[in-house]
Amino acid sequence: MPMEIVILGGTLVTMSCKGIIRDGAVVIEGDSIIDLGRTDEIKRKYPRYEKIDARGKVIMPGLINTHQHMAMSLLRGYADDYPLKEWLERWVWPVERHMSGYDIYIGSLLTAIESIMSGTTTINTMYHYMEDYNEARAISETGLRGVVGHVCFSWRKEHDIKALIELARWHGEADGRIRVSVDPHAPYTVDPEYMKELRILTKELNEKYAGDHGPIMWHTHLAETEDEMQKIRESFNLHVDGGIVEYMDSLGVLGPDVIAAHCVHLTRRDIEILRLKGVKVAHNPVSNLKLASGISPVPDMLREGITVALGTDSPCSNNSADMFEVMKITALLHKGVSRDPTVLPAEIVLRMATVDGARALLWGDQIGTIEIGKKADIIIIDFQRPHLKPLYNETSHLVYAAKASDVETTIINGQIIMENREIRTVNVKWVIEEAEKAREKLLKRAYEMNR
Amino acid sequence: MPMEIVILGGTLVTMSCKGIIRDGAVVIEGDSIIDLGRTDEIKRKYPRYEKIDARGKVIMPGLINTHQHMAMSLLRGYADDYPLKEWLERWVWPVERHMSGYDIYIGSLLTAIESIMSGTTTINTMYHYMEDYNEARAISETGLRGVVGHVCFSWRKEHDIKALIELARWHGEADGRIRVSVDPHAPYTVDPEYMKELRILTKELNEKYAGDHGPIMWHTHLAETEDEMQKIRESFNLHVDGGIVEYMDSLGVLGPDVIAAHCVHLTRRDIEILRLKGVKVAHNPVSNLKLASGISPVPDMLREGITVALGTDSPCSNNSADMFEVMKITALLHKGVSRDPTVLPAEIVLRMATVDGARALLWGDQIGTIEIGKKADIIIIDFQRPHLKPLYNETSHLVYAAKASDVETTIINGQIIMENREIRTVNVKWVIEEAEKAREKLLKRAYEMNR
Numbered sequence: 001m002p003m004e005i006v007i008l009g010g011t012l013v014t015m016s017c018k019g020i021i022r023d024g025a026v027v028i029e030g031d032s033i034i035d036l037g038r039t040d041e042i043k044r045k046y047p048r049y050e051k052i053d054a055r056g057k058v059i060m061p062g063l064i065n066t067h068q069h070m071a072m073s074l075l076r077g078y079a080d081d082y083p084l085k086e087w088l089e090r091w092v093w094p095v096e097r098h099m100s101g102y103d104i105y106i107g108s109l110l111t112a113i114e115s116i117m118s119g120t121t122t123i124n125t126m127y128h129y130m131e132d133y134n135e136a137r138a139i140s141e142t143g144l145r146g147v148v149g150h151v152c153f154s155w156r157k158e159h160d161i162k163a164l165i166e167l168a169r170w171h172g173e174a175d176g177r178i179r180v181s182v183d184p185h186a187p188y189t190v191d192p193e194y195m196k197e198l199r200i201l202t203k204e205l206n207e208k209y210a211g212d213h214g215p216i217m218w219h220t221h222l223a224e225t226e227d228e229m230q231k232i233r234e235s236f237n238l239h240v241d242g243g244i245v246e247y248m249d250s251l252g253v254l255g256p257d258v259i260a261a262h263c264v265h266l267t268r269r270d271i272e273i274l275r276l277k278g279v280k281v282a283h284n285p286v287s288n289l290k291l292a293s294g295i296s297p298v299p300d301m302l303r304e305g306i307t308v309a310l311g312t313d314s315p316c317s318n319n320s321a322d323m324f325e326v327m328k329i330t331a332l333l334h335k336g337v338s339r340d341p342t343v344l345p346a347e348i349v350l351r352m353a354t355v356d357g358a359r360a361l362l363w364g365d366q367i368g369t370i371e372i373g374k375k376a377d378i379i380i381i382d383f384q385r386p387h388l389k390p391l392y393n394e395t396s397h398l399v400y401a402a403k404a405s406d407v408e409t410t411i412i413n414g415q416i417i418m419e420n421r422e423i424r425t426v427n428v429k430w431v432i433e434e435a436e437k438a439r440e441k442l443l444k445r446a447y448e449m450n451r
Numbered sequence: 452m453p454m455e456i457v458i459l460g461g462t463l464v465t466m467s468c469k470g471i472i473r474d475g476a477v478v479i480e481g482d483s484i485i486d487l488g489r490t491d492e493i494k495r496k497y498p499r500y501e502k503i504d505a506r507g508k509v510i511m512p513g514l515i516n517t518h519q520h521m522a523m524s525l526l527r528g529y530a531d532d533y534p535l536k537e538w539l540e541r542w543v544w545p546v547e548r549h550m551s552g553y554d555i556y557i558g559s560l561l562t563a564i565e566s567i568m569s570g571t572t573t574i575n576t577m578y579h580y581m582e583d584y585n586e587a588r589a590i591s592e593t594g595l596r597g598v599v600g601h602v603c604f605s606w607r608k609e610h611d612i613k614a615l616i617e618l619a620r621w622h623g624e625a626d627g628r629i630r631v632s633v634d635p636h637a638p639y640t641v642d643p644e645y646m647k648e649l650r651i652l653t654k655e656l657n658e659k660y661a662g663d664h665g666p667i668m669w670h671t672h673l674a675e676t677e678d679e680m681q682k683i684r685e686s687f688n689l690h691v692d693g694g695i696v697e698y699m700d701s702l703g704v705l706g707p708d709v710i711a712a713h714c715v716h717l718t719r720r721d722i723e724i725l726r727l728k729g730v731k732v733a734h735n736p737v738s739n740l741k742l743a744s745g746i747s748p749v750p751d752m753l754r755e756g757i758t759v760a761l762g763t764d765s766p767c768s769n770n771s772a773d774m775f776e777v778m779k780i781t782a783l784l785h786k787g788v789s790r791d792p793t794v795l796p797a798e799i800v801l802r803m804a805t806v807d808g809a810r811a812l813l814w815g816d817q818i819g820t821i822e823i824g825k826k827a828d829i830i831i832i833d834f835q836r837p838h839l840k841p842l843y844n845e846t847s848h849l850v851y852a853a854k855a856s857d858v859e860t861t862i863i864n865g866q867i868i869m870e871n872r873e874i875r876t877v878n879v880k881w882v883i884e885e886a887e888k889a890r891e892k893l894l895k896r897a898y899e900m901n902r
Contacts, residue, residue, distance in 0.1 A: 073840075074841060076840070076841065076843075076848075076852060077842070077843045077844050077847035077848050077851065077852060078843045078844075080796070080797060080844075080847050080851060081786075081792060081793055081796040081797065082792060082793070083792050083793070084792070087792075110837060110840060113837045114837045114838045117837065117838075118838075286783060288787060289783035289784060289786055289787030290782075290783050290786060290787075290792065290851075291786075291792055292786040292787055292789070292790050292791055292792035293787075294787065294790060295787055295788075315838075315852075318851070319847070319848075319851040319852045320838055320851070320852055320854075321838070322838070322854075325776070325779075328776075329780065329783070331741075332737060332740035332741050332780070333740060333784075333787075335532075335740055335741060335742075335743040336739060336740030336741075336743055336744075336745065336746055336784075337746075337788075338743070339743050339745060340743055341532060341533060341534050341535070341538075341741065341742055341743035342532055342533070342534070345531070345532040346531060346532065384883070386561060386564045386565045386568065386879060386882070386883060387565045387568075387569075387766075387771055387772070387773070387855075389524075389527070389561060389883050389886050389887065390524075390525060390527065390886045390887050390889070390890035391528070391887075391890075392527075392528045392529045392890065392894075393528050393529075393531075396528035396531050396770070397527075397528050397770075400528065400531060400741075400769070400770040400771070401527060401528060401766075401770045401771055403771075403773075403854065403855065403856060404838075404854065404856075405854060405856035428837060431837070432835070432837060432840050435840050435841045436840065436841050436842075438841070439841035439842075439843065443843075
């Protein structure tokens with residue numbers, strides 16, 4: 001029998017054209033939202049459904065994290081305060097080399113737990129696909145929704161193609177909660193020919209696997225650091241000028257199914273191309289600041305009508321998977337940098353973390369708002385906390401004052417995944433123990449290698 | 452009988468030259484720390500003391516918030532995303548005008564609760580002093596430690612002088628937990644003559660009230676926005692040039708007992724003067740970004756050896772009283788803006804929120820570290836949370852990954868103020884109800900006035 005749940009008495013922040021419904025209610029049947037409205041009406045219509053009391057709480061769509069590397073939680077706090085190149089080459093990559101499929105699975109479970117506990121219901125994640133244990137498995141088991149990619153590099157084409165074909169079998173799995181993506185790492189690590197080959201492969205995979213499950217997308221890093229064009233010229237012996245988006249476009253690989261993480265260093269022409277090609281942007285302010293990559297021209301991109309969604313990036317460069325924090329920092333940062341306190345008001349930022357996140361993942365028909373017919377990805381936030389008092393405006397509080405830990409209940413695809421901050425789908429204590437074991441093992445291997 | 456407490460088995464982040472003591476313990480007698488060391492030794496020495504089990508937890512000095520306007524929590528989320536001038540003149544001040552002493556007391560209680568729950572043990576707060584109900588009373592009743600000021604404006608000299616003389620009686624009250632300060636609002640709202648008069652008054656108040664209670668300091672806003680020199684020229688018909696700190700110095704009012712909030716717009720000479728005069732700086736990155744005031748040159752000031760501490764600013768321009776958030780944003784922001792990921796590493800930022808906060812308030816002899824002989828202002832943080840796993844480095848986690856809600860226990864002046872997230876000193880539910888009532892009343896009055 002499908003779940004039949006009615007959430008009653010809360011302030012319903014729909015993120016749809018219905019706006020905010022006070023003393024609102026939502027009805028869930030199976031994996032979907034089948035009704036919503038004022039509590040008194042809804043209560044009468046669905047008397048026998050399981051009830052969740054949301055009085056004094058806010059009911060809203062789950063947050064959508066559009067750029068993650070879930071497995072990297074295993075390296076949280078392992079190395080901070082280094083430049084990107086040194087951080088990757090000296091610290092992260094030497095340890096990552098020793099990560100087994102099981103490590104990736106455990107790290108992903110840990111990030112899944114943190115994400116669910118902080119109100120994220122969908123994650124777009126890029127990592128190395130492994131056959132038995134992987135990010136998709138962790139998403140499937142914890143009840144999350146996600147787009148899982150395999151990251152591609154020129155130096156391992158054969159391996160990548162094999163991995164992508166295997167990964168594609170996950171597309172539409174877990175009752176449609178899992179989709180997959182093809183993830184060229186970055187313009188400077190994937191040569192032009194390989195980039196084009198991956199585009200063709202994506203088309204073939206879509207023909208075979210897309211069906212009713214939505215498209216297999218592209219997820220890539222783009223314009224994260226200032227030196228990407230320089231690297232391209234050196235690595236591929238190319239004589240190219242202009243911006244990095246312009247270069248990517250010259251390969252014919254950009255389109256509305258591409259989600260580009262970072263987009264920090266852009267020319268005017270780059271922004272124009274992002275708009276023309278309908279490329280989606282995943283903005284990761286915490287990671288960009290921490291690695292000193294720079295500050296993305298988000299207000300400019302929004303002005304052009306480009307879809308800009310939000311991401312945490314990995315728990316290794318953040319060091320949290322906390323989308324509430326990302327919302328607040330996004331709203332703050334661009335005001336301070338542009339010296340204009342009216343840019344990125346709370347309403348816009350809340351849209352970036354919900355509706356625009358769904359749109360960026362080409363999943364807007366099913367998630368991102370609370371609407372009849374959409375999948376039931378819903379979070380309930382306790383607004384009776386001292387730091388959320390008094391209350392003038394829910395939207396302001398959600399962006400500027402609410403904390404990840406205020407999320408009380410997380411529902412994904414109609415299933416209650418967390419209730420009263422207890423995760424129902426996975427043994428949290430066991431995951432923590434396994435994560436600590438993985439840390440010890442990784443440190444030991446890295447140490448042995450360095451001797 | 453004085454409290455006799457021993458906290459055992461935790462990772463002791465002393466913030467003193469003793470560094471981090473694993474499996475560490477602290478002994479509290481009365482209001483002070485009387486011993487510390489490794490758990491096995493301490494356990495043997497103090498067998499009969501009340502025990503707090505800190506296994507799997509971090510024990511550290513309470514955080515010090517060096518710039519607040521506690522009462523303004525009543526306006527949290529009331530108006531966001533406006534320019535500073537419009538925000539103050541059109542939104543904040545018209546409502547503040549209707550705030551009674553009782554409102555100030557309730558707003559301060561609310562901020563005290565939020566602060567204690569997020570690990571802050573000392574607050575430097577500036578507001579309007581009222582006779583019966585005020586910020587000092589809220590600090591006294593909740594068990595917090597704080598410096599309470601009365602904010603002075605040229606247009607109400609007589610009122611201010613009277614208020615300051617009354618407020619001075621609080622100096623050293625609540626077992627020494629309360630100190631007071633003289634708070635000229637800003638260089639452009641306090642004319643040069645009044646500024647000098649306040650300096651003389653401060654000297655007189657110190658002679659009368661300082662005694663063993665430490666000095667009565669100065670707390671002021673300085674260089675928050677770019678137009679302060681312009682305002683001074685216009686308001687006071689002065690022909691002055693150079694930077695705003697230079698102007699203040701020309702009045703002879705700067706010294707090591709001045710804590711200057713913001714210091715965003717500084718000339719080289721201004722920074723030089725801050726250093727020479729030993730002025731302390733309260734950096735408020737969240738508020739500066741939200742109001743688009745700009746970005747303070749913190750790395751430059753630190754390089755000069757200036758004491759830079761951290762503050763949240765009011766819950767109306769933040770909109771939290773969360774020092775963990777301020778630590779993370781401080782560490783991130785200056786890396787991103789300077790494009791140097793090595794500036795403001797976690798260790799430095801943690802110092803800014805503890806040791807340097809104490810030093811900025813001239814209270815470093817009693818608080819800011821865990822050391823024998825210091826006051827027992829201690830927080831215990833649960834490190835067994837998924838988002839703090841795995842653990843490589845406590846300092847990194849405290850700045851980049853820990854959340855306000857991870858604080859489990861807050862001890863101030865030897866008293867357990869919060870245990871397992873339950874506040875012992877004040878009825879939280881009652882404060883929340885009163886805060887909501889105050890909000891309704893303020894909105895009604897503002898509405899009536901606008902009709």
